[in-house]
Amino acid sequence: MSMQLTAPPGPAGRLRALLAMSGNPLHYVTGLRDRYGPVVRIPIASRDLYLVSSPEAVQEVLVTSHRNFRKDVMRAGRGKWAAPLEVIFGNGLVTSDGQFHRQQRRLIQPMFHRERIAGYGRAFAELSDDIQAGWRDGDRLDMQAEMTELTLAIVARTLFDVALDSDVARTISTGIPRDEGPMRWDSLPFARHLAKLPLPGNKRFFAARDDLDAIIYRLMAERRRGDGQGADLLSLLLAARDADTGEPMDDRQVRDETVTLLMAGHETMASALTWSYHLLGGNPGARRRMHEEIDEVLGDRLPTVEDLPRLVWTDAVLSEAMRLYPPVMGAARRSLADFEVEGHRIPKDSFVGIIPWVVHRDPRWWPQPERFAPQRWIEGDPADELSGHAVRPGRPRLAYLPFGGGPRQCIGNTFSRMEGVMALATIGRHWEFEPVEGFTVDPLARITIRPRNGLPMSARRR
Numbered sequence: 001m002s003m004q005l006t007a008p009p010g011p012a013g014r015l016r017a018l019l020a021m022s023g024n025p026l027h028y029v030t031g032l033r034d035r036y037g038p039v040v041r042i043p044i045a046s047r048d049l050y051l052v053s054s055p056e057a058v059q060e061v062l063v064t065s066h067r068n069f070r071k072d073v074m075r076a077g078r079g080k081w082a083a084p085l086e087v088i089f090g091n092g093l094v095t096s097d098g099q100f101h102r103q104q105r106r107l108i109q110p111m112f113h114r115e116r117i118a119g120y121g122r123a124f125a126e127l128s129d130d131i132q133a134g135w136r137d138g139d140r141l142d143m144q145a146e147m148t149e150l151t152l153a154i155v156a157r158t159l160f161d162v163a164l165d166s167d168v169a170r171t172i173s174t175g176i177p178r179d180e181g182p183m184r185w186d187s188l189p190f191a192r193h194l195a196k197l198p199l200p201g202n203k204r205f206f207a208a209r210d211d212l213d214a215i216i217y218r219l220m221a222e223r224r225r226g227d228g229q230g231a232d233l234l235s236l237l238l239a240a241r242d243a244d245t246g247e248p249m250d251d252r253q254v255r256d257e258t259v260t261l262l263m264a265g266h267e268t269m270a271s272a273l274t275w276s277y278h279l280l281g282g283n284p285g286a287r288r289r290m291h292e293e294i295d296e297v298l299g300d301r302l303p304t305v306e307d308l309p310r311l312v313w314t315d316a317v318l319s320e321a322m323r324l325y326p327p328v329m330g331a332a333r334r335s336l337a338d339f340e341v342e343g344h345r346i347p348k349d350s351f352v353g354i355i356p357w358v359v360h361r362d363p364r365w366w367p368q369p370e371r372f373a374p375q376r377w378i379e380g381d382p383a384d385e386l387s388g389h390a391v392r393p394g395r396p397r398l399a400y401l402p403f404g405g406g407p408r409q410c411i412g413n414t415f416s417r418m419e420g421v422m423a424l425a426t427i428g429r430h431w432e433f434e435p436v437e438g439f440t441v442d443p444l445a446r447i448t449i450r451p452r453n454g455l456p457m458s459a460r461r462r
C-alpha cells in the first residue's frame with residue numbers, strides 16, 4: 001500500500017513571509033519548524049521555499065538524493081540574473097555547479113588534505129600570536145574586527161602566500177562593503193534591479209570589487225613571470241591542466257577560485273571565533289576550564305598540531321559555538337524533479353532551504369538547546385544529562401552541520417577546525433575577554449551569521 005503524500009504545511013501570505021525573512025529570519029524560521037514540523041512550505045519567492053529541518057530530511061537532500069538538486073537557486077529565477085554571491089565569487093567552487101564544479105573540486109581538493117593542512121599549523125599559531133601582541137591589558141576590542149583580521153591573514157598566508165599588510169588583504173578586509181550593493185539586497189525580490197541603481201553603496205561595492213580584481217590579475221601575472229614553482233594555491237591553479245584537453249584554466253576562472261577561497265575562508269572562521277568569545281564571555285565556568293586546559297597542555301609555548309588531541313575542551317567550545325551560531329546561514333538548493341521527504345511531496349523546481357541554526361536547536365537531539373554546554377561533546381560526567389550526548393552512537397550525523405553535508409560540504413572543514421582550536425589556544429595562553437556592560441549582541445543573518453554591530457569586549461591579560 002503506498003502512503004498518501006501530502007503537500008507540506010506552512011504559513012500563508014507572501015508579503016508577511018518576505019518581510020519576516022528579510023528582517024531577521026532566525027527567530028521566524030525556528031518558530032515555523034516548531035509550529036509546522038520538519039518540512040515547511042514558505043510562500044516567499046517567485047516559487048515556494050521549502051524549509052527542511054530534521055536530520056533525516058536534511059540527509060535526503062544533501063546526501064542521498066543530492067543528484068536531484070542544484071545550487072543555482074538565484075540564477076533559476078526569471079531572467080537568470082547573477083545572485084549576490086556570484087557578483088563577487090563569479091563561478092568559483094561555492095557557486096559553480098554540475099560537472100564543471102566536480103572538475104574544479106577535484107583540482108583544488110589536494111590543497112586541503114589533512115597532511116597538507118598540518119603543514120599550515122605553524123602559520124595558524126604564529127599569526128594568532130602576532131595579533132595578540134598588539135593588545136594591552138584593559139583594551140576594549142571589537143572581537144569581530146580582530147578575528148576578521150586574523151582569519152584573513154591566515155588564508156592570505158597559507159593559501160596565497162601573501163602577507164596581511166599586502167594590498168590584497170587590505171582591499172578584502174576594508175575595501176569590500178559587506179552590507180552594501182548586492183549584499184544588502186540579497187533576499188529581496190527586485191535584488192537584481194536594486195543592485196544596478198547608481199546608489200552610493202552600489203558604486204562603492206563595485207569599485208572595491210574592481211580594485212580587488214586588478215590586484216589579483218597583477219598577482220597572477222607576477223606568478224607567471226616567476227619560476228612557476230610556487231607551492232601556494234595561486235601557483236597551483238595557474239599550473240593546473242585539464243586531464244582531457246591539457247588546457248589551463250582561463251584567467252577569469254583562476255580569479256574566481258582565488259576570490260572564492262579568500263572570502264569563503266575567512267568571514268566564516270572569523271564568525272566562529274567571534275561567537276566563541278561571546279559565549280565564553282557569558283560563561284565564566286566554561287572559560288576557566290578552557291584556560292586550565294591551555295595552561296596544562298601548552299604552558300607558555302605556542303601550540304603545534306600534535307597538541308590538538310589534548311585540547312579537548314577548547315575543541316568542544318568551538319563545536320558548541322558553531323552549534324549555537326552556525327557561521328553560514330544556510331544551504332539552498334533547487335529540486336530538479338519532484339521528490340518525497342518525511343511523507344511530503346516537494347515539486348520539481350522548488351527552492352529547498354536548510355538552516356543549521358534551526359536544525360541545531362532540535363530538542364530531540366539537543367536537550368536544552370539554547371544552553372551553551374561544551375560538555376555535550378565530551379563523554380564524561382554521568383550525573384550531567386548534557387555530558388557527551390552529542391558524541392554517542394545513534395545520533396544522526398546531520399543533526400549537526402555547520403559545514404553542510406554531502407558532496408558540496410565545506411572544503412575547508414578540517415582546515416577550519418585546526419585553525420579555530422589553535423587560534424583559541426594561542427590567544428587563550430595570555431588573554432581572556434569579558435563582556436562590555438550594557439552591550440547586547442544582535443545576530444545579523446545574511447549569508448553568514450555575525451553580530452550586527454560587532455562585538456566589543458574587554459581584554460584582560462592573564
Ligand code: HEM
Pocket residue numbers: 071093094105155260261264265266268269272326327328330331332401402403404405407408409410411412413415416
Ligand atoms: C568555520 C568555518 C567555516 C564554516 C562554518 C564553513 C561553512 C560552509 C558551508 C555550510 C558550506 C556548504 C554550503 C552549501 O552546501 O551550500 C561551505 C562550502 C564551502 N566552503 Fe566553507 N566554511 C568554513 C570555512 C571555510 C574555509 C577556511 C574555506 C577555505 C579556505 C572554505 C571554503 C569553502 C568552499 C570552497 C566551499 C564550497 C565547496 C563546494 O561546493 O565544493 N570554507 N562552507
